[in-house]
Structures are given as structure tokens and as C-alpha cells.
Amino acid sequence: MRMLWGAALAAGLGLGVAAATALALEGDPAAGEARYAENCVNCHGRTGRGMASFPSIQGRDAEFIVDRLLSYRAREMVGANSALMFSLSEELTDQQIVDLAAFISTAFP
């Protein structure tokens, strides 16, 4: 499946330049799945349900996930443990973020 992010959506979220770039990309869930297995699974789990101090990311739509990852990449605190997500997300390109969002939003309903 493919995802397309419109500029209108980006504007609506007020996410700024990086966000607009990210949101104009198409997410590739297969690439997202591979990255998830490499970078995310050890905290959020195989089914995204989270564990220990790591939150569940089930039932989130792609928009929410893109939004969060962009916030973390911009080093904005969300919860008390955002620092963990800062260092992880600063490695992510816009493309990788939409890929991850495409995968997570469909694989973990």
C-alpha cells in the first residue's frame, strides 16, 4: 500500500519546513518494516504494544507518528523520556520517517 501526504495537511499541522518536506513524501511500508526491525523493535516490541518504560504505538495513524518523530528529531520534549527518542530520531531522514509511519500505522492497528 502507498501513502501520499499533501502539503495542505502539512500546513494544517503547522509543522514547518522539515515537516512539509517529510509530508510530501510517499511512505514505503516495506522499507519502514525493515527499519522498524532494526531501530525500534527492541523498545516498542514486535507488535508495537510497548513494554517497561516504552509506550505502546499501536492504533496510531501515520500523521501522528510523523508528527511525533519530527518533534523528537527537533528535540522537543513530549514525555519524560523523550531524550531516548531524540538520539534515535536524529538519525532518521524524512523518507525514513514516512516509511516508518506507513508501516506502523498499518501493521499495528
Next chain:
Amino acid sequence: MNRQIIPWSLCAAVAAGGLTGLSIGAAAASTPSLTSSTVLSDLQDPWDMAFLPDGTMFFTEKCRGLSVRHENGDVAHLLGMEGTDGFAETAEDLFCDGQAGMLGVAVDPEFDDNRFVYIYSASRLSEPGSNRVVRMVVNEDLTGVSDRTDIIDDIPYKPQASDHPFGDSGAHNGGRIRFNPGSGNLYVTTGDTHAGHVPQSGTELGGKVLRVDRNGNAAEGNAPPEGFDARIYTYGHRNVQGIAFRPGDHTAVISEHGPWHTDEINVLFAGANSGWDPRPNMAGRGDCPDDYCGYSPNQMEGMDPAERAAWMPMTDFETYPDAMAPAWENNQLSQGISGMAYLAGDQWGDWEDMLVVGYMGIGFGGTPVGQRIDLMDVAEDGSSAEASEFPLPMGSGRFRSLVMGPDGALYVALDEGEIHRISVE
């Protein structure tokens, strides 16, 4: 500390797991080949296990409570926490919050006679909440518990969030409880609750290893400094997550989480100071966020672990020259070191009596995640250790608890919600 070389046989595994590569090979002639099976799955944050000789396994889930897996595989839910259902009994004062909840479980060495089982849990019975060691009597058919007695009720709990990584309330509880097979004393590991003054305090029970009898009274032979609570066996700890007793002399060996650097293994002795002192205005440090320097000087950013260690050491020999030296510092990395056990039985070949240590993995600020089980040979005097990576017969995960079963297999609980049995083929 021994720095290490990777044996060829492990290189592939290390590379695949993305681990630090600073592990060593004890691998030699008679190393067993392993197999694994899943004992329980779909659990919620399983935290610890304890066995009866027939294979019955008690286990805790952090936000649910105490259950038992009978020898035939059936599971009975014994003591639920606040808001749970499906348990034979519910204790509404027991709660979970962040890292706090129902953690360790232990079975009395004289279970046959007294049927005592013990858990470590956060409770609201005292303000503002505390961690407790709760003793209960299990009925004959292992379906219910009664006669609750809180043998320790005054271990601190962190009631409020603070400005720190993992700074939510409920942080740093320790929580492992184990009976020493030699003396029959109960060892209780605690955590610093992100409170700067706690680890070196003689009256606060956080940041300690306590040693008590089955009623919670101080064990004979505890030797803390003058004025300290008599239940204190060792102090100056950060967050002790694992404890096991060395085969032969039953000396206690522990693991503690480091603060973005330096996970430690220590061989304990009565009255030892592990040298953790996160108070502000100590050892050349100034003020720190919410009076806790544990993650200073740089809480939220990656930084060279060695530099961190120099600023805020896990073991501060300058301030405490007699502090207990660690046997293992995990190459100065913090990777969520956790439960541990000694492999027992000659089926383990060369690994018999070696320590196995679980790591949950973290991956902050450029440190490799490091999920694995290490196989360790700890020097008798506790001054050093050699480690190699235990070759997993299963996928990796957040290894929370490692316990030897009476059947000679190693049982491991993963945060992923599973308990696995690892045995020799």
C-alpha cells in the same frame, strides 16, 4: 577490569546483534549446544520467577500481580494488584507506576513446612507510597494466598516526577529478592529513587542491599556503619537489578544499572559501600536538577561514557577510598544490566558454575543497544571478571530476569511478555 577479545565463533553473532564487540571468549572445549522453548507468552511485563523443587513456577507481572504456573502447565492467578481482575485475591493497595510495581518474587527455603512466598511491590498503605516485601502463605493446591504480612514496609518509592531521564514517578526501585541458600537469609535489593541523599543515607533503605530473616528482622552479621539501619547489608548503590549467590561459599553478587555509563557487577561483603553518591555539591559537582546529579553533567545528550564516568562515577573512590570495587564495568557502557543466575549442573559442561547476566538494552546517545546474555567468570576476590556472549538459542529481547530452574534449565523473562526455557540439548 579485563578488556576483552572476541573469539571468532562469536563474531557473527556479535555483528548481527549490533553489540559492543568488547566481549570475551570463555568458549572452549566442552561447551554445550542449547535449545529453547517458550514457557509462557502474552504476559504483561513479567518481572521475576521463583521455583519449587517440582518445577512449579511463581511469577510476577509488574502491573498485574503474582501468578503460579503449576507443574502440569496450568496457570493460577494468586494475588492481583489495584484494578486487576481474574485473581483469587486482590490487594487494592498494591499499584504500579512507571518502573515501580510488583517486582521480585522468592520462595522460602522451608516452603514445605511454612508455604511462604514473598513479593516486592509498591504499596499505598503508607504515604506517599513505599516499596514493601510482602510474605504470604500459599494454599495446598497452589490456587490462593492468605495471611499477608508485610515484613519490610519502609523502602522508599519515588512519588513525584523529576527533571531527569526516566524522570517519571516510580523510578529506581531495585526489587530483586532472593534467599541465600547457605544462610537462609533474604536479600532485598533497592534503588536510589532519583533522590540524591538516599544511597549514602544510613536510615533510608533506598540504594541498598538489605539482609533480613523471614520476618524482616536484621540478619546476624550485618555490619553497616554506626547509626545505620541494622537491616542494611551494603549501601551506596544506584539501582540493583540482579542478585545471585556464588556456588560453594554463597557470597552475594549483584548487578546495578549505570547512569548512561558503567553497568556494574559487585561481589558483596557486609558493610560495603558501593560508592554511588549523586548528591549535589559533592566531589566537585555543583547544583543539579532536582538535587540529583545522577545523569549530570549532560542529562539529555549523548556524551563519551568515560567522561561521564569521570564526572559522576558509579564508584567514587576519591570520596570513598574504601568503596567496594566493581568486578565488571561493562566496558563503561550502560545497557540495562538486569537479572542474573549461576548455571548449575554438569550438563552445562565448561559453563557450570558460571554467572549468566541479562541485559535489556538501551541504546542512548550512541551507546550500542546491547541486548544479550553474558556468560561471566567473576574472580573470587571480586576484582575482575571475564565475559563472553552466551549464544542464544532464540531471538534476543529485553532480558529482565534469569533464574535457574530445578530441572537444570535456565529460565529467562523478557519484557516482550515471554518466559523462555533455555536448556542443554
